[in-house]
Amino acid sequence: MPDNLSLTFSALADPTRRAMLARLSEGEASVSELAEPFLKSMSLPAVTKHLKVLEKAGLITKSKDAQFRPCKLNAEAFRDVADWVEQYRIFWEESFDRLDEYLKTVAAEKNKKKGRPNGRKK
């Protein structure tokens, strides 16, 4: 049983599902509305399965309206992803001096623990 974040990332690792999320970012949609762009390339049960994956990952919620099942985005899962990636911001924002500085601070704390790896030959 994978943890939530694993479920979420796993759900996002599919372009069909990401396209469905993109569609939902423009508002609620029923299963068949969501399915419409994909029916050339996959069956309806396949769509149902994708939606189930998104639902289990907490990325969407489904409700009932007559025979329809309107879906919408669920903020929390997106926030979880955003929070996770946030901790790496320093690595992708090109401020190499700050990064370098940062890496040195962590390294310094670390060297009290075990003096092995970072002395190299050459």
Place this chain on the structure above:
Amino acid sequence: MPDNLSLTFSALADPTRRAMLARLSEGEASVSELAEPFLKSMSLPAVTKHLKVLEKAGLITKSKDAQFRPCKLNAEAFRDVADWVEQYRIFWEESFDRLDEYLKTVAAEKNKKKGRPNGRKK
């Protein structure tokens, strides 16, 4: 052949791999250094495989230093994830009025296209 973002999310969908990335956020590490916390629970070849997944996803790069293969984070893939999730920010930042407003604008644009789904019974 999945697209890059799919590869990346897929690589992130595993707690072992995310732990490796966390370790690398504290600085470069060789394969065996990265492996160390996991050797109780998995073999070295398993670690190699995980690293290969991270590498193919562009999340890390490997270099050579004698018989060691120091690994480090690769900013771009993280930026891709951050950029992707950014487009959903409005959904997870609790400004429901703005969200509501936003959704209405998109809906308005949309209603010129097809007048079906949003009239409801009850």
Place this chain on the structure above:
DNA sequence: CGGTTAATTAACCAATAAGTTAAATATAAG
């Protein structure tokens, strides 16, 4: 050179994922 350490490759296995078609369920509507 011969041994040791670091890491990878090969061959295999079990579980999961992503799709299929056919059948079933739920609700609305005539």
Place this chain on the structure above:
DNA sequence: CTTATATTTAACTTATTGGTTAATTAACCG
């Protein structure tokens, strides 16, 4: 009640994933 629409479930297939052990490659060290 019957039919039509929306969606899901079941059963099955194929490919991929994540792990294993055994063998191999690469580079250093005495």
